[in-house]
Structures are given as structure tokens and as C-alpha cells.
Amino acid sequence: MQDTLNEVIAHHCIRQVLERYCRGIDRLDAALIDSVYWEDATDNHGIYVGPGKDFSAFIISMLRDAFTATMHFIGQSNIAVTGDRAAAETYFVAYHTRNEDAGAVVDVAAGRYADMFERRGDEWRIRDRTVVMDWVETRHGLDRAALALGSFTNGTRDTADLSYHAYGWALKQDR
Numbered sequence: 001m002q003d004t005l006n007e008v009i010a011h012h013c014i015r016q017v018l019e020r021y022c023r024g025i026d027r028l029d030a031a032l033i034d035s036v037y038w039e040d041a042t043d044n045h046g047i048y049v050g051p052g053k054d055f056s057a058f059i060i061s062m063l064r065d066a067f068t069a070t071m072h073f074i075g076q077s078n079i080a081v082t083g084d085r086a087a088a089e090t091y092f093v094a095y096h097t098r099n100e101d102a103g104a105v106v107d108v109a110a111g112r113y114a115d116m117f118e119r120r121g122d123e124w125r126i127r128d129r130t131v132v133m134d135w136v137e138t139r140h141g142l143d144r145a146a147l148a149l150g151s152f153t154n155g156t157r158d159t160a161d162l163s164y165h166a167y168g169w170a171l172k173q174d175r
Contacts, residue, residue, distance in 0.1 A: 010081045013124045014117055018090055021126075022072040027164075028064060028157045030056040037126050038118060044130040052126060068104075069097040069157065074113075086117040086124070106139045 017036050024032025037043070037052030048058050063070060075091035089112050096107040116128040155161055 007081050010086060010119070010124065011077075011079050013119075014079055014086060014088055015077060017117070017124055017126065018074055018077065018088075018113070018115075022074060022092075023163075024056070025059065025063070025072055026070050026157070027159070027161055028060045029159065030060055033059070035125075037129075038120065041126050042128050043126075046131055046133065052129065063096075064157070067096045067098050069095075069155070071095045084119040085127075086119075088113070088115045088117060090115070100140075102140065108137045108139065110134050110136075 020032055021036045023029070024036070033056035034053065037055070039053055041052030043050065043052045043055045045055070045059070047062075048055060050058075072092060072094045075093070077088050077090040079086055079088045091112050092110065094109045096109070098105050098107070111131060111133040114130045114132055115126050117124050118127040153162055
């Protein structure tokens with residue numbers, strides 16, 4: 001029974017790391033992104049191959065320059081835990097919005113995060129990540145005005161976002 005409980009806890013902790021990564025990417029929050037990788041981690045995102053600790057500087061700069069917004073969704077995770085190590089395959093869909101002369105464009109990418117996690121002390125983090133890309137689609141000429149965004153509280157890609165203030169007490173574990 002204890003082994004099952006330990007595995008459930010490990011799965012939960014690993015999913016929290018994956019969710020923190022997506023939030024960090026979408027809010028362009030280097031501290032959140034950095035918090036998912038061990039200092040000696042590696043990352044292969046295709047467009048970036050190198051130390052996990054350097055990924056946030058690369059990706060934030062690229063996303064800020066190329067896109068007006070992003071939204072990452074994660075689906076099922078197949079997680080295998082062995083002691084202080086775990087392998088995880090997590091499905092994702094990522095939306096990347098940019099503006100062109102003809103209107104808004106959304107690049108939709110779908111794939112899987114192939115991760116090796118390691119627990120050091122009581123904390124799980126990524127030791128090695130490879131992004132497996134399954135398909136990419138580009139949607140042109142979207143009419144953003146039809147969404148009446150001015151009527152809503154708009155998200156921002158930084159710590160001015162509502163989630164850091166209105167719900168900050170609940171998200172303190174992200175920092």
C-alpha cells in the first residue's frame with residue numbers, strides 16, 4: 001500500500017512540474033521555467049538544444065519577439081516511476097498567436113514532452129527533456145475583434161497578469 005501511495009504522490013508532483021512549466025512559458029516567467037529543471041538538466045526543443053538552465057532566456061526572448069500570446073495545454077501523461085527517477089510522456093497542444101498584415105495568425109503545435117525526471121530530496125524536476133513534434137498547423141486571417149476582448153480582463157505575459165495578484169496566495173508554490 002505504501003508503494004502505491006508513493007507512486008501516486010510522485011505522479012502528482014510530476015504533473016505539478018509540467019503545469020508550472022506551461023504557466024511559466026505562457027506568462028514569460030523565467031523563474032517558473034527555471035524551477036522545473038535541475039541545474040544539470042538538458043533540453044532538446046528542436047529549435048533549442050542545450051542546458052535546461054539556459055532555456056528560459058532563449059525561449060522568452062523568442063516568444064516575446066515573435067508572438068503576441070501563447071497558450072499551452074497538456075493532456076495525458078504516461079509516467080513510470082522507479083525510485084527517485086521517472087520517465088514521462090506528456091501530450092501537449094500549444095497555440096502561438098502572431099500578427100501579420102492580413103490579420104492574426106495562430107500556429108498550433110501538437111506533440112509530446114518526453115521527460116526524464118529525478119527526485120532530489122523531496123523535489124521532482126526535469127533532468128532531461130526532448131520535445132517530440134507530431135504536427136503543426138497555421139491558421140490565417142482570424143478576426144480577433146469578433147471576440148470583443150475589450151469586454152474581458154485581458155491576460156498579460158508577465159507578473160502583471162491577474163493570476164499573480166488575485167490568486168497569488170494560492171500560486172505561491174509556483175515561485
